Amino acid sequence: MVEEIGTTAEGDLIINVGPQHPATHGVLHLVLTLSGETIKKVEPHLGYIHRSIEKMCESLTYRQFIYVTSRMDYLSSHINNHACALTVEKAMQIEVPQRAQYIRVIMDELTRIASHELWWGAMAMDLGAFTPFFHAFRERETITDIMEKTCGARLTMNYMVPGGVMVDLHPDFQKDVKSFIQLYKSKFEEYNELVTGNIIFQNRMKGIGVLSKEDAISYGCSGPVARASGVNCDIRKLYPYEIYSQLEFDEVLDTAGDSFARYMVRLKEMQQSIRIVEQLIDYIPEGEFQAKTKAVLKLPKGEFYQRVETARGELGVYIVSEGGTTPYRIKFRSPGFSNLSALEHMVKGLKIGDLVAAMGTLDLVIPDIDR
Amino acid sequence: MTNEELKIKFTELLPTASFEEGGEWVNVFISPQELKSFVLQIKKNEDLLFDYLFCLTCVDWKTHFNVVYHFSSTTYRHNFVLKVKIDRANPEIETVSDLWRTAEMLEREVYDLFGVKFLHHPDLRRLIMPDNWEGWPLRKDYEDVINMIKL
């Protein structure tokens, strides 16, 4: 995992971190230049999980490319599919029925909670506290069980299609989600007691990896990383899609911009997501779950861009269509890519232990960056 | 500002800019030589303040490349799309990474996949493909007998 690959002229050490990590960050390869224990330069080397999704999609139809995109940011796979479905619907001006909209939003928010749970467990494990990982997965298992009953899969769901959702909800869905909400509210206090309030944890996170507001905007950061620096960038509030404009929830902001602020923003976002699910779960309207569309979709000639808020930040789908059944060019604007470019700026001058803490709070999923 | 007002403002800043109709946002076409001065103005101008570059990509139209920039403003919340047409045989364009730091990695990706050279970029090399890869994968005429399976 760590081997020396050289020394610079000034006697600084150049070492590798990754691409195989004991922590669950995926295959990220960082080349650090260290002077003693202080970091002078961080250079990410990407491409270990590049699957050329953008090129592949040029030969897949508009119904087929949904399956490939769930594998990009696999922790928020519903939201990826949602973005693709929304772009196609925007282009072809398909009207999505109300029932499908409610289902989509509930699934999105549950996915957001599941993704933040895994982030929380892995973050604590990076810092050496092994137990929160199991607590986090206990909640995440409940959510994936709910998803499995309806969608059939636990990680890459492929549930949202252009027009609505693929199949109707399982009859137990409402009951399961309501019991999950009760369970979650009782367990959330444990998280604060176990990790957040711990003085060792706070000392390792406060003041580490500070990102100012101007830098966050300049580096193109989005999602909790930018919100912890004070940038208003929640797509659900700024450019609302589906029924988000009718829901009551807060955009969680913080001004400190350090790792602890990013941590608290994500914890509070989990609570806001539960609030959204609570508002919707009792009122899912009856009706169609998928709009009637043609079997083969042909987008009109033009360019279409749709953005959604995944658990990591702003995901953008940009389709350039020549009027055929497959896209001419498709580009996925991934949140992790821009968040990663801010890493070097955040950790320059800090120690190696701080790199681990700061990288954990960026919540990187490498398949999202490499595509 | 609405799309109409943006169009008027852009024409004011750069009279030679052309627009493409249809589409959610204003699509502005400029030539590569005008890029640097135009983007500096849209970033600094008090009514525009486009400080957030959220997407930088390239589209291969077989006769030429279009480098596409998507800008947004965090103060006014308006968005627009900037397109620059460059030559396919010798694709070169100025970098915008000194104004928006996010462009450093985005332009490296475009260089890696399309072969577009960004002049005055601090560190232009391949990002996703291995360092010794030959060819520009996302171009329409890219052939790779081993890795590409044509049905």
Add this chain to the structure above:
Amino acid sequence: MFSLEGITNMIHEWLNNHFNATIALLTEFVLVGVAAIALFAVLGLVLVWMERKVAAVMQIRLGPNRVGPKGIFQTTADTLKLIMKEGLTPDGADKFLFNLAPYIVMIVAMLILAPIAFAKNFQIWDINIGVLYLSAVSSLSVIGILMAGWASNNKYSLLGAMRSGAQIVSYELSAGLSVISIVIMTGSLSINDIILSQQDGWWIFKGHIPAIISFVIFMIAVTAETNRAPFDLAEAESELTAGFHTEYSGMKFALFFLAEYINIFIVCAIGATLFFGGWMPLHVGHWQSFNHVMDYIPSSVWFFGKTIGLIFLIMWFRWTFPRLRIDQLLNLEWKYLLPISMLNLILMTIVAIMGWHF
């Protein structure tokens, strides 16, 4: 009731009746040596199993439960595997030091066993400077660690060993000062005297406030001395350096691994002896009947119960707290623990002189 000193007395008499004194003594030496090594082996197995089960229960899972009933043979299987592994020596390593390092750590651990009293009259060597001997000999284990780091010919092992060395040497001060504060109350360095002085109550109750402060500092300091979480930066996985025992595999790694658990047992045994009375049952002042009832429980059961309780506490720390960074770790010792333990020492001296203890 059952008592371990009965067995030793029986063996002693039998040997002296059948052989002359020198041969009996030599045989006893050999027996004690074998018993110590056997104790080590058994302790190592039991403690590793205990750690895995405790970790599992705290993490809402089961832990080893296949190999043997409730998984008790899991560690045996692991040890067999480690013995059969290839012991690789890196190319540029200093062969002599590389091979010697694990043995030094083990030998130091065994030497410390000598003054510890496992039960009434069941001590290998009741030296009159017992506590001083323990402090002095336990400092030697740093040499083994630094040797391991240096001889591996790996910059990152060396870094890990240096960090570990700095940590151990710093925390020995606080641990030593806590121990001295109990010695002040007792008036003697000998382990047997310390235990006997707790006849009417354990020091942690008799010494009230200063003793409790000493105990807390002692527990923190020994967790850091044995490189346990939350002070396990030197061997942490998700940090960059894998520690001083990276290059070791097979039997030598097994020795380091076992030595770590034996060290935990030893420091908990010392803690139990000093603060909780060692093998002395729970006596309260001069309540004769209560003390008599408590005496029915064999002293070895008291000793092992207290030690296992403290070991559980140390294991509890590991699975609850995140890790400290190296500069925060050293800060904690030099800026906080050391001044507090020095003030506590003064406080304890005043309490002892004025007789304000129970």
